[in-house]
Amino acid sequence: MQPAVYILASRRNGTLYVGVTSDLVKRVWEHRNNVSEGFTKKYRVHRLVYFELHEDMVGAIVREKRLKKWNRAWKLALIEKDNPEWRDLYSEIAF
Template identity: 45%
Template structure:
């Protein structure tokens, strides 16, 4: 699948979870703060709405959206345990990082 080149626009890969931290979602966006607000108000994807995924557990920033898309693809192929290990390296208590977005 080909993606448009959004040169100059930062990209973000992020993990969301529910309150029990037993469902994970990986997403990509160019505007992390706006996208997380969408999820928090139930206006994200159907999957995140269905499973009430509103807790931001992890995010990575990239210089452009294309790099973020590539990273998202990579992470989606990881085992669940690997994903949680990545999250726990920077967020061992699995807290909502929403307040840490600049």
């Protein structure tokens, strides 16, 4: 179990989704394959553009809640800082 906070995007500067999980590879796979109904399926938000790993779930949940309150410009700047090309990072974490 490795808690993580992540941001998915529909495309560069597109619709964003902020989430938290204990299994990043599995959760992103679920989003990409529309396993459940919801926001990411409805708006086709499947590209992993940002993630950060946390030591415990409590810290990850606190961070997720903070990121969800951020305005869009701050979220875009966070993504651009580490992933200026908006690469889909899923291939880097799925092995």
